[in-house]
Amino acid sequence: MSIPQDPQAAKLVVGLLMKEKALFSPLAEALSEKLGLLDIVSAWFDFDYTRYYEPEMGGPLFRRMLAIKPLIRQDQLAGIKLATNIIEQNFQQNGNRRVNIDPGYLLSERFVLATGKNFAHRIYIGRNIYADLTLIYKNGAFQTLPWTYPDYTDRSMLTFLGQVRNKYILDKKIPLPVKPTVSEGDKSA
Secondary structure, eight states, X not given: OOOOOOOOOBEEEEEEEXXXXXXXXXXXXXXXXXXXXXXXXXXXXXXXXXXXXXXXXXXXXXXXXXXXXXXXXXXXXXXXXXXXHHHHXXXXXXXXXXXXXXXXXXXXXXXXXXXXXXXXXXXXXXXXXXXXXXXXXXXXXXXXXXXXXXXXXXXXXXXXHHHHHHXXXXXHHSOOOOOOOOOTTOOOX
């Protein structure tokens, strides 16, 4: 018999995909206000893996990753995805998104993204949101999976997530307060 245990607090990681790099500062401010202080910010990554977003957002596109300082409860991921969807809507122009925001969480052993789209490997976590097991940590490095998005297989991305993992391990040694629940009904994002 397995004995249920409290899940570990997780490190919140947020990916931003956009054409206009000038949007980063106001987006970072909105995310920080809603989710907590920024802890680690990646360099800009070129995003040339797909043209999927270009009809709506234009191109070329760039990705930047953020790690948020306060740890979160894993069961907050669905509410966080809904909150970041509202932030995306707040930054729309002429009905088109100018940014795609991908929240996820990192633990020592895995990296999980939130999505509104179902697929065979995704697990429903409530509020019409699914958890996508994106990477696993094994043999001293993040390992990709057959369904891992191509930008999350890039060496620069894996290096950044390794830095976030190291910071997460330090954060767990010096416990930080866990971020309170993000309310899905809060439209002030």
